[in-house]
Amino acid sequence: MTTYVRGGFVRGEFVRVGGVPHHVEVTGDGPVCVLGAGLGLGWFDWDPVVPLLAPHRTVVRFDRPGLGLSAHARVAPTLRGEAERILRVLDAVGLGGARATVVGHSLAGFHAEAFARLYPERTEGLVLVDSSVEERPRTLLPRGMRVAATRACGALLCATGLPRAVGPTLRRLTAPTPWAWLYGGSRVWRAALMEYVTYGDAARELAVLRRRLPLPEGAPVTVLAAYAGSGSRRWLDRQRELAHALDAAFRVATPSGHLVMRDRPAEVARAVLTAGPEPRPRPPEPAARCPE
Template sequence: MAAGVRRTTPSSRGSFVRIDGVPHHVDVTGDGPVCVLSAGLGLAWAEWDPVVALLAPYRTVVRFDRPGLGLSAPAPGAPTLAGEAGRIGLVLDAVGFGGAAVTVVGHSLAGFHAEAFARLCPRRTAGVVLVDSSVEASARAVPGRAARVGAARVGGAVLGAAGVPLAVGPAVRWLAGRPAPRELRSLYGSSRVWRAGLVEYATYADVAHELAELRRGTPLPSWAPVTVLAASTSRAPGSDPWLTRQRTLATELGATYRALTPAGHLLMRARPREVAEAILGSGGAR
């Protein structure tokens, strides 16, 4: 592991590494084969805490915050699919795991990033786990990217100046998953985090389109198992259109599919044991 990066317990804050001049918050926990976890749009490393507690005896777990999210500093540029897939590799390089084949795990929007990493860096991929990943069946190019990014940044600044993130961010996140109030206030009451989340939202369609284009000519590594975990709160999950989309994704990727019901979108908090089991079963002996 790289100098200056310390192993932590799941409840601690980890360390910082500089990538492309931007301080990134990184947490390394446990021992064994390496897995890297990335949370969804606007979310922070701590969302994985319940899963990491189960993985740490068997895996070296790397978590990080994308620029502007969690504890990471903001970046001047806007997200791209290739950039976010590359970021996963750069984080692994920075903490001393550049030569390891890893299980890459992506939740929601970060499912796009995880899949792209596997396609672009096949020799670095031991397995892929998509945790209620975003799915766009008919992704297409959307004009006005620069204008959308500019509007997101201006909107984030206006909301921050008005005190909206601090006033409503912790309460909204409490309803979604109920981690500790102190953690909520520091992670989701920040104007910096809201700006970064709005920019991720503004570029979501671009990233989805990039992945659709990547799928056309860059296959997944044949040796790396793929698992799709899907969540539903429906009382009749067999008729849930979201699960249908997830099942279709699994078929297209040649993945193992599992629906977890009842469960909300934040599967790492709602069903941590099943998420941990999927990771332990992918890309490394327990």
């Protein structure tokens, strides 16, 4: 489905990646940027930011398997798999070969950075929005054991009817959205649980990539941290340290909770626009004619 909005077109569609139907929305016109939402979140969490970017960027949003409107995940996520997913989604919507500014919020910050390191030829810039940070990543149990236990626990949890009973309400309390009903289904809960239990694996994979592969030369990197007040000072310091380690520009969105794209969308849009190429000049809109 394609409709016109100010600044360009929005095209919602489903594409197959690894045999799984992925929900994707492409909005606007210009250089490409791709937005990745955090653990358990969906494409709609970027809604406040997209209108600010669409006049200047081709904005790509998609739901990872099990989240949003995408189909069930077939396998547990890996960091390399998520970086490749970004690449394959861009190719599937007709943006193959295009360089993109890759934006990752929270857990998706791991995915975005991995993409930049693995596919430097496709990276125009990197923006980490209150990204996850793990200075000394570790896991306590073998991955296979954790994945199997999570699948069993997810099935048991969903059989109790708990997601349907409390999921939409919890989502509305976290961040109001008309799509809160999605959190009443078992699919989203299972996907979010699996992302949570494999979080440590992603952090360890990224630590290895950082030692082996540099960030692309000439691609600007920005760390945008949320700051709500003095109580979050330690988190702000960790974000600053991440920016230093990546030789990145450091910005602070304040006052803001973790969902920066909802609390301070203009700050997120500014970080994205300054991390990518200058937009093509748009032709002036025709002046309105007065009635005769």
